[in-house]
Amino acid sequence: MSQTLEQSATPIPEKRELTTLPRFSDRVFRGVVTTGGLSSLVILGLILGFLLYNGYSTLRQQGMHFLTGSNWQAVISDSGAFDVKNSHFGLAAMLIGTMIVALIAIAVGVPISVGAATYLTFYAPNAIKKIMVSAIDLMAAFPSVLFGLWGFFVLQPSGEYWAKLIHKYLGFIPFFQLPAPYVTRSPFIAGLVLAIMIIPIVTSVSREIFSQTPLDRIQAAYALGATRFAMLRAVAFPYARSGIVGGVMLGLGRAMGETVAVYTVLNIVYQVNWQILFSAGGNVASMILLKFGEASPNEVKALMAAGLVLFILTLIVNSIANLIVTRTGKSGR
Amino acid sequence: MSTVTAQIMPKPSKPWAASPLDRAKTGGIFLAAVLASFAVVASTPLKGKLAYILVFFAAYIMIDFASTFIKVGRQGAVDAVFRAVVTMAIAIAVTPIISILITVWLRGHKGLHIGLFTTDMRSTAYTDPINQGGLLHAIIGTFLLVFFAMIISVPIGILTAIYLTEIRGKFTRPISFLVQAMSGVPSIVAGLFIYAAILLPLTKKLNGIEGSLALAILMIPTVARMSEEVLKLIPSDLREAGVALGGTQWRSVAMVVVPAARSGLITAVILGIARVAGETAPLLLLTGGSGSKNYNMFKDSMGSLPNYIWQCFATGTPESITRAWAGILVLLVIVVVLFAAARTLGNRKVGKK
Structure with a gap:
């Protein structure tokens, strides 16, 4: 006892450290995780940087012609060197082609997807719903080369017949005219294949938005004596409208960047072609794949610039889509 | 006594459910529409599958509309028509899936033989008879490419997800935005990059690791987004309990949160693999396609299933196209197995060991 009293004369132990500062291990952890998290930023930046670095010379030589011109000629002069003056790289034909094919896909695919999502959310019995949702999700995982081959061998024969029908009965509309009776491998068929490829993504986004429709509003509509269609028109569709627009934009982004499927079912000709039933067209991605094989180093640079344009386009479309979808998701809670 | 109460208990009535009479009516309308479509197609110049489907659909809507209109009036009839339209939409959406699965089996099974999994294409041309040569080099190639892509992308993807759900620093919003934007990068752009x-x-040469890097770029957003969804589902109680026991954030994430989300994280990785296993465009630019087995990721071109399918399709003879379908069948089986695995794991309750 006396000993402890003597010892109490020794100075009081230091105050324990009370701090909200993270410990060393946590600081390392946060550093590592933040670095990992920032990698998406780094990768997107690197993609932009490298494509710009490689495509810059083409972009400078061609200027605005790269976006507005529609001829693609890599001229090699007699001495075997690359002829800068006579080479023309104009992406307009393929940009228009990209938009045409993607818009056909949207026009065909979106009504089907939204209808399917409506059925799955508001009509389907549980057992059917489970199977159908699994099937459509599985379809999202199908490789694009499979869609390409299926489109080429299975869809194309039917598609040609439909194209002829459309031409016969709606041929007076400029889009459906044919300069020559060739309807194989047309933008129309490529659009149909892309429509099938975007069905899973548009369906699942729409389904998600539909399922967030506030239950009280649905029940209020039913309580007022609405039929199911009246409820959908008054409650679900207005609620989900902007979210579905977002889903459609996501589908558009996917349709614009598709390479292999389009390459398989489309006869890629470098020209502006508004006649969607005619066997000529293309999109930027498939054109890059087509030209890449035999491209000279200078043409590769032009293709890099084309890839840069495609990258920026899809990035813009996807960003708008994601902004819309995220916002809709929040307003529902 | 108990039997008496059992008799008194009324059967639960479901006034909203379809009665046998309603079902019979629906069946009757369906049959009538089928008959109408056959009759119209037989008696008019219309022909083909498309005509049957269109006439059937039009007839179904008309009969359905008329019968409902008589019974309950306009509102109900419009409702019935809309129901028919959305049912049609789901039928159209599912048709390609069924068609694709049937086509792949019908055309692909002719090219199946045991040699497919034991030999490669070193001394076989794509145009040779189908029972020669095989896919071994392509299966090995795809496995290696996807494995290395996984090694690169899984840590990055999961770290991103942990950042988004656990750290929630000032970059959370931009990163979650960029990850979503990244999932829209076209595969050909990843290849070009x-x-x-x-x-x-x-390197100036084609080799396997370049293909893996491109696949990793396409895989990261899938893994990150799916993992984020899973980690969000982990209840905060677990995190708080970890911290309350005196653990650092690092330990509560590594010892509590991630183990609790394990099966979900595995699902995310599997879905990422399924996404890139059939990716073709970047491989055409970066890995080339050789006919012989190549185990070295850093040297020489490397065959893969998508590349094999592509080359066979481009060759264009009946034999090579059968080869392409056999390749697709193998690829599709891999994708479906991965997908089913992901589903089975994903359906387990999160947090259960």
């Missing part, structure tokens, strides 16, 4: 960043300045 690796070509510009690695093949042109450094």
Whole structure:
């Protein structure tokens, strides 16, 4: 006892450290995780940087012609060197082609997807719903080369017949005219294949938005004596409208960047072609794949610039889509 | 006594459910529409599958509309028509899936033989009879490419997800935005990027690892987004309990949160693999396609299933196209197995060991 009293004369132990500062291990952890998290930023930046670095010379030589011109000629002069003056790289034909094919896909695919999502959310019995949702999700995982081959061998024969029908009965509309009776491998068929490829993504986004429709509003509509269609028109569709627009934009982004499927079912000709039933067209991605094989180093640079344009386009479309979808998701809670 | 109460208990009535009479009516309308479509197609110049489907659909809507209109009036009839329209939409949406699965089996099974999994294409041309040569090199190639892509992308993807759910620093919003934007990067652009960043300045040759890098770029957003969804589902109680026991954030994430989300994280990785296993465009630019087995990721071109399918399709003879379908069948089986695995794991309750 006396000993402890003597010892109490020794100075009081230091105050324990009370701090909200993270410990060393946590600081390392946060550093590592933040670095990992920032990698998406780094990768997107690197993609932009490298494509710009490689495509810059083409972009400078061609200027605005790269976006507005529609001829693609890599001229090699007699001495075997690359002829800068006579080479023309104009992406307009393929940009228009990209938009045409993607818009056909949207026009065909979106009504089907939204209808399917409506059925799955508001009509389907549980057992059917489970199977159908699994099937459509599985379809999202199908490789694009499979869609390409299926489109080429299975869809194309039917598609040609439909194209002829459309031409016969709606041929007076400029889009459906044919300069020559060739309807194989047309933008129309490529659009149909892309429509099938975007069905899973548009369906699942729409389904998600539909399922967030506030239950009280649905029940209020039913309580007022609405039929199911009246409820959908008054409650679900207005609620989900902007979210579905977002889903459609996501589908558009996917349709614009598709390479292999389009390459398989489309006869890629470098020209502006508004006649969607005619066997000529293309999109930027498939054109890059087509030209890449035999491209000279200078043409590769032009293709890099084309890839840069495609990258920026899809990035813009996807960003708008994601902004819309995220916002809709929040307003529902 | 108990039997009496059992008799008194009324059967639960479901006034909203379809009665046998309603079902019979629906069946009757369906049959009538089928008959009408056959009759119209037989008696008019219309022909083909499309005509049957269109006439059937039009007839179904008309009969359905008329019968409902008589019974309950306009509102109900419009409702019935809309129901028919959305049912049609789901039927159209599911048709391609069924068609694709049937086509792949019908055309692909002719090219199946045991040699497919034991030999490669070293001494076989695509145009040779189908029972020669095989897919071994392509299966090995795809396995290696996807495995290396996984090694690169899984840590990055899961770290991103942990950042988004656990750290929630000032970059949370921009990163979650960028990850979503990244999932829209076209595969050909990923290929071009690796070509510009690695093949042109450094290696100047086709090899496997470049393909893996491109696949990793496409895989990261899938893994990150799916993992984020899973980690969000982990209840905060677990995190708080970890911290309350005196654990650092690092330990509560590594010892509590991640183990609790394990099966969900595995699902995310599997879905990422399924996404890139059939990716073709970047491989055409970066890995080339050789006919012989190549185990070295850093040297020489490397065959893969998508590349094999592509080459066979481009060759264009009946034999090579049968080869392409056999390749697709193998690829599709891999994708479906991965998908089913992901589903089975994903359906387990999160947090259960």
